[in-house]
Amino acid sequence: xxxxxxxxxxxxxxxxxxxxxxxxxxxxxxxxxxxAEAWRTVLExxxxxxxxxxxxxxxxxxxxALLISHCERAIGTVIPLKLxxxxxxFKDFVAAVEQADGLAGSLLPPLEPMGxxxxxxxxxxxxxxxxxxxxxxxxxxNMLAVVEVGAxxxxxxxxxxxxxxxxxxxxxxxxxxxxxxxxxxxxxxxxDVPPVPCTETDLGTLPPERRRxxxxxxxxxxxxxxxxxxxxxxxxxxLFRNADAPDxxxxxxxxxxxxxxxxxxxxxxxxxACVGRELPTAxxxxxxxxxxxxxxxxxxxxxxxxxxxxxxxxxxxxxxVASTSVGPAARLRTSFDRSTAWLxxxxxxxxxxxxxxxxxxxxxxxxxxxxxxxxxVLKRTTAGLGMLLxxxxxPGLERTVGSFAxxxxxxxxxxxALTSREFISQVQESHLxxxxxxxxxxxxxxxxxxxxxxxxxxxxIDVVVDFEYVYRMNRPGRLPLHVGVDLREMLRAPVLGxxxxxxxxxxxxxxxxxxxxxxxxxxxxxxAHALLAAAIESLAFFADAPDETVGRMADA
Numbered sequence: 001x002x003x004x005x006x007x008x009x010x011x012x013x014x015x016x017x018x019x020x021x022x023x024x025x026x027x028x029x030x031x032x033x034x035x036a037e038a039w040r041t042v043l044e045x046x047x048x049x050x051x052x053x054x055x056x057x058x059x060x061x062x063x064x065a066l067l068i069s070h071c072e073r074a075i076g077t078v079i080p081l082k083l084x085x086x087x088x089x090f091k092d093f094v095a096a097v098e099q100a101d102g103l104a105g106s107l108l109p110p111l112e113p114m115g116x117x118x119x120x121x122x123x124x125x126x127x128x129x130x131x132x133x134x135x136x137x138x139x140x141x142n143m144l145a146v147v148e149v150g151a152x153x154x155x156x157x158x159x160x161x162x163x164x165x166x167x168x169x170x171x172x173x174x175x176x177x178x179x180x181x182x183x184x185x186x187x188x189x190x191x192d193v194p195p196v197p198c199t200e201t202d203l204g205t206l207p208p209e210r211r212r213x214x215x216x217x218x219x220x221x222x223x224x225x226x227x228x229x230x231x232x233x234x235x236x237x238x239l240f241r242n243a244d245a246p247d248x249x250x251x252x253x254x255x256x257x258x259x260x261x262x263x264x265x266x267x268x269x270x271x272x273a274c275v276g277r278e279l280p281t282a283x284x285x286x287x288x289x290x291x292x293x294x295x296x297x298x299x300x301x302x303x304x305x306x307x308x309x310x311x312x313x314x315x316x317x318x319x320x321v322a323s324t325s326v327g328p329a330a331r332l333r334t335s336f337d338r339s340t341a342w343l344x345x346x347x348x349x350x351x352x353x354x355x356x357x358x359x360x361x362x363x364x365x366x367x368x369x370x371x372x373x374x375x376x377v378l379k380r381t382t383a384g385l386g387m388l389l390x391x392x393x394x395p396g397l398e399r400t401v402g403s404f405a406x407x408x409x410x411x412x413x414x415x416x417a418l419t420s421r422e423f424i425s426q427v428q429e430s431h432l433x434x435x436x437x438x439x440x441x442x443x444x445x446x447x448x449x450x451x452x453x454x455x456x457x458x459x460x461i462d463v464v465v466d467f468e469y470v471y472r473m474n475r476p477g478r479l480p481l482h483v484g485v486d487l488r489e490m491l492r493a494p495v496l497g498x499x500x501x502x503x504x505x506x507x508x509x510x511x512x513x514x515x516x517x518x519x520x521x522x523x524x525x526x527x528a529h530a531l532l533a534a535a536i537e538s539l540a541f542f543a544d545a546p547d548e549t550v551g552r553m554a555d556a
Contacts, residue, residue: 032094034074039090042067042398050091054084055356060467061363062261065393065435071097073110073395082432088359108302108439111295111394113287118186121176122293123300123440124403125256129176129183138226141255145263146219148246150480153239153274155200158249161273162196162237168269168279169401171257171289175232185290188232197236204243215240219250227254234258235266249481257289259405261390266401271478287394289402300440307437307445314434315449317411318384318460335520341532343512343539351512351543358421363387363467364428365542366504366514366535368420371412371427372550373534374462377527383412386464386498387431389438408438409446409461416551420542423550463531464501500528502535512539 036048043057059067064084071079079097087093121129128141166172173188201218203211219238227234234257238250251266258266269279282288287295296303343351355365367385374383391404410430418426438445446457500518507513514535518528541548 038070054088116290119290164273176229202241274479286396337520345510347543348512369538372538375414386461
């Protein structure tokens with residue numbers, strides 16, 4: 001047999017190649033089907049096509065983390081989060097997942113349903129209760145959601161709907177109790193759940209000029225009332241009749257069982273239940289809030305250990321440029337002021353169009369603009385940006401009410417040699433890296449690294465950035481609710497928070513609204529207003545100069 005004959009494939013080899021090709025094609029089809037179902041579920045769309053673009057269909061950074069978890073469950077392997085941002089078109093995402101299959105290892109066991117009716121507090125919940133006890137202010141963790149009702153509200157239907165929502169979400173009927181010296185949470189059995197407290201007030205009897213003040217005062221008094229956490233109902237409601245104006249609903253919740261992103265789920269279910277729609281029962285095959293708390297506590301030590309090198313690096317980098325002039329007394333924030341500025345709709349559209357086409361999120365754009373503002377106003381070479389994370393990225397938790405919110409921190413190097421699109425991309429990479437290592441509250445993750453260099457975590461944060469996505473509550477077949485009532489300017493309850501926070505939203509007219517909240521003192525007010533103006537200027541620069549170096553903006 002000649003050498004060439006030895007290299008010629010025989011019929012058995014050809015058959016094997018054909019079989020392998022069929023098997024490979026089948027695997028690709030199965031992969032595509034599983035990923036398409038994950039995309040449909042997370043984006044809430046009926047169809048996903050090869051050219052479907054994740055961000056053009058309403059995706060953002062929080063949904064990206066949830067999408068990855070759904071994809072991982074669908075195909076049984078771990079996927080790097082950055083694939084969504086690097087490959088936002090569905091067919092490209094499928095190809096990237098196929099290539100990356102098996103390359104990433106899981107650091108933690110998956111969150112599974114355990115059928116729990118009691119569990120230890122999560123780390124977040126423990127911090128909330130410790131804060132209440134330290135300050136002696138039981139209402140410090142009370143949350144408030146105020147909405148207008150687009151139809152005449154039936155009070156009896158409202159009360160029935162509130163009870164239905166509490167029955168649907170175990171977290172809202174969870175009692176926090178001390179057993180054998182340990183704080184625990186216990187789901188109250190359905191038969192033992194008391195009705196949700198709900199009051200009705202007619203403001204129409206008052207002169208029109210006094211109604212807003214009366215609304216504010218009544219909401220404020222209810223907001224300051226502590227919850228009886230041992231009874232297991234962490235929800236109260238106020239209904240205000242407003243003559244010929246829309247009725248107003250005020251929902252009061254406790255942060256230990258609900259966070260800001262979960263409020264949207266509560267409102268959406270309430271809007272459905274108010275028109276008689278039956279709410280689905282909790283799926284026993286999906287994890288719940290207590291499962292998350294138990295899972296977090298079981299893996300807490302491993303989370304700290306595996307993320308330690310990342311957070312030590314972050315702390316050392318930011319400690320080298322941070323200002324530690326904020327004294328301990330100043331860290332107790334008792335009053336805040338707010339100011340808002342807007343990026344015009346035309347500039348907002350230009351910026352969001354080119355950024356979305358490259359898989360750059362609105363949050364990353366906001367972070368980049370705020371970092372440049374920090375550099376200009378605070379004279380930093382590296383900005384320390386705090387972030388708020390939803391952390392409901394485990395499959396099954398997206399419609400679950402609970403306390404999942406975490407804060408994180410990323411350093412942003414202010415390198416003037418980068419173009420706008422390169423700089424925003426760098427911020428996005430830092431954001432994804434921070435998300436990867438944030439499964440616990442920031443104070444827990446940073447306590448040891450910060451002690452090593454003699455700083456506190458708050459010393460490292462120049463500004464907290466947050467992007468608020470408008471929750472879609474006006475859906476067909478539900479009571480129309482409108483987030484059109486903003487009482488934040490009138491609520492001045494004592495709170496503990498960062499020195500300054502920049503929050504962005506996209507308005508209905510496409511304007512980019514930027515609000516800065518800051519400690520209410522003259523020096524901080526001047527700094528915060530300068531940061532707000534510089535951030536708006538940076539966004540306008542990004543919109544018009546994606547390929548210009550940010551050094552031009554930073555030196556302006």
